[in-house]
Amino acid sequence: MTTSGTDLNRLRELNSLSVVRALRGNPPSTVTELAARTGLSRPSTDVMAQGLVADGWATVVEPSGNSTVGRPARRYRFRADAGHVLGVDVGGHKILAIISDLDGTVVHSTRRAVTLDADPTTRLAAMDAVIANCLRGAGMVPDDIWAVTVGVTGPVDTTGRTTLFTPLPGWTSVNPAKHLGARFAAPIVVENDCKLAAAAERWQGVAQDADDIVYLLAGMRTGAGLIIDGTLRRGYGGAAGEIGALRAVRWLDAPSHLQNCPGVPDSVDADNAAAWVFAAAREGDRHARTAVRRYVRDLAVGAAALVLTLDPQIVVVGGGYSRSADILLDPLGRELERLCLRVPEIRASTLGDESVALGALRLALDEVDSRLFGTGLSAPLAPRRQ
Amino acid sequence: MTTSGTDLNRLRELNSLSVVRALRGNPPSTVTELAARTGLSRPSTDVMAQGLVADGWATVVEPSGNSTVGRPARRYRFRADAGHVLGVDVGGHKILAIISDLDGTVVHSTRRAVTLDADPTTRLAAMDAVIANCLRGAGMVPDDIWAVTVGVTGPVDTTGRTTLFTPLPGWTSVNPAKHLGARFAAPIVVENDCKLAAAAERWQGVAQDADDIVYLLAGMRTGAGLIIDGTLRRGYGGAAGEIGALRAVRWLDAPSHLQNCPGVPDSVDADNAAAWVFAAAREGDRHARTAVRRYVRDLAVGAAALVLTLDPQIVVVGGGYSRSADILLDPLGRELERLCLRVPEIRASTLGDESVALGALRLALDEVDSRLFGTGLSAPLAPRRQ
DNA sequence: TAGAATTCGTAAAGAGCCCAGCGTTATTGC
């Protein structure tokens, strides 16, 4: 254990990164503003900022017209477009790729429908096509991408595969990271979709103010993702949050209460049955209300286990059914009230079906950040694996 | 958000703390050794070490006889006895206080039996007496103590009370921190006993190599403590790990399988019934084996919920029944195999009934450390609350 | 329209810290 001793070079590096932090996520800033944010003196801050410009991390914005009294200040802007990251959601029914810059601003996104029963080769080919289209749409080549994260269904083990379980046929033997490794030199991370959705909710969704979050995927599949102390938790084997595997927690069959609800017209296909049931329940339909009640009861058992285990600040309900949060949240709260010691606040996701891909972006950005703030920053260049 | 800018003072402080880290937990070290550990140059390291001696954090050990070739080196030793911390376990049947130095070396410990149904006043008086005796035995006064942690049964809320639930009669209205605040000026933390036991296992017990740990209290009460990513998790409201509150998890009644096992002789009192049953089960007694099987089955349901939620590396079984781990662990493993996706390693605690008090010590030491490494170190002085 | 006020940019001086290097000192081995 080498207890990192710090010399002057490192000090300068730390302060440079400090200026980067003060620059990022803010509008173009004057040296005085940066100095206030970093706590450094104005001359030092200016030296750092000029160094960042020289390295390509920042640009100078010359004073504009709208000025107050005094000499107009030069402004520095973080070059969020110095690098980009790619987030991919390989779902059962769709594949969605999003490219963003280093600020997380979306540059381009591409999606494509796939069938749930598509074989792995087809699905991988579709993924490749979506990624290629997204790159083309953003006017980029693979080497412009600094980090890639792929969201898949099922728990992801340390090798990046879903060997334990996944609803996608034949997918357990697929290694998406290895597959993409042929095209991308950047680091590639594969992660479970529920976990990514949880990360997205904390980043841009309804849980930005919380550090302890249970995310519930309520849709044709049921799952969970956990954020504890502000960090996405994978578990030792990547299987954290898989409470649905407990037979007493009937998450596997929970959606069938909605899918098989009596009274659904033949004209409504399987994908829309749940939506029809929620609508009917709103109208007061007896069967629909019973189906919703049973669904919520099953959902709540697993949710209660998660809540009792972690005692989170917030439970976020996402997934396809969260569009009907208006008739889901109250009964869910009542069930948790019955089952738990302390009931956390329950909120409905608003990110829609992009949450997994957004979470993938967030993880890719985290990867970039950890390299930046870990090893120090030279000129902006796409990092390479190993 | 002030992005901490770093100036030279802070640099020196960081390096000084770096030397402290290199000094602590090691035998008296030469400057060359410290320089290697910290990565600093030898002259700088020496300056830091002499500064620590001047402040009272370290002492010089003059060269002894057993030397190798070359000029014998002066050695610096961390003054672990510069301060002390106090850990208290206020249990149902006993109260145990331990005082240790800053290295965690136990200086003195005192214990005293109490009855489960003792009223709060009696229990608090017993606690005061045990603490007073422990201080006297260590030759100290309250102001010598730098931090106090008290372990209690039941989930501890943010005010340091067990308002939600506790098996100790009348204890929900007690505020141990406030009570001790009259005597101690140092920071006082109150924490749940299972959580403290978990911390102890990672510190000095069987889980020193793991960062993700589920601790199971298996005894006359059943409970759990969680360590995730190396940190004890309290949950937003301090109720993490309270999976036993789920009625489907029959932790409350699980021990009764053992207590009420048919065939226990009248000569065996309630406290020893379980031990008798375990012994009988080892001998092959039919009723006893059934009782153990039922107990393990109930224990496993809650354990499985925790394991599926967190996917830990290790499950540690502690509490009074862990003395019979030889016939508990295998069936528990089989049950988890049946219920879980991935079964973690299961180990039996070896810390005995001191685990809660040891965990309390660990938390108190953490408190001291966070002040030390957070605010920087001046002369060693007992910190005061606020 | 000219000067005051304000704020920014930049240079120089000052202080602190770390490191490399070198001579000195204390011990062992021959």
Place this chain on the structure above:
DNA sequence: GCAATAACGCTGGGCTCTTTACGAATTCTA
């Protein structure tokens, strides 16, 4: 007693940050 070894202690050099001061650019005000 002398070489070899390893630690001690001092000095100079280089780097970084801060403070201070002064010139520059713009707005405000009389």
